[in-house]
Amino acid sequence: MPTLFKFGKYRIFFWSNEDGEPIHVHICEGIPTENTAKIWLTSKGGFILAHNNGKIPKSDLNAMIKMLPVFYFLIVSKWKAFYKTDQIKFYC
Numbered sequence: 001m002p003t004l005f006k007f008g009k010y011r012i013f014f015w016s017n018e019d020g021e022p023i024h025v026h027i028c029e030g031i032p033t034e035n036t037a038k039i040w041l042t043s044k045g046g047f048i049l050a051h052n053n054g055k056i057p058k059s060d061l062n063a064m065i066k067m068l069p070v071f072y073f074l075i076v077s078k079w080k081a082f083y084k085t086d087q088i089k090f091y092c
Contacts, residue, residue, distance in 0.1 A: 040091035
């Protein structure tokens with residue numbers, strides 16, 4: 001699973017077996033597990049929290065969601081490269 005970048009103690013990454021789903025990232029503290037936060041990318045450049053199964057403190061999660069738009073095009077580019085596609089599905 002490719003790590004895109006780190007934000008303090010948090011890792012922002014893709015799971016490797018999620019092609020076919022709309023574009024999104026996962027966030028966890030430390031080593032990735034099944035318990036992560038999942039954030040959808042929107043076609044307008046926004047980010048929407050799908051769930052916070054990783055129980056990341058709300059203040060930390062809000063800070064990351066505010067920071068993510070800076071990396072929007074990097075995330076899209078990495079998604080296309082990782083899944084070897086030019087077709088991107090968005091949550092909305």
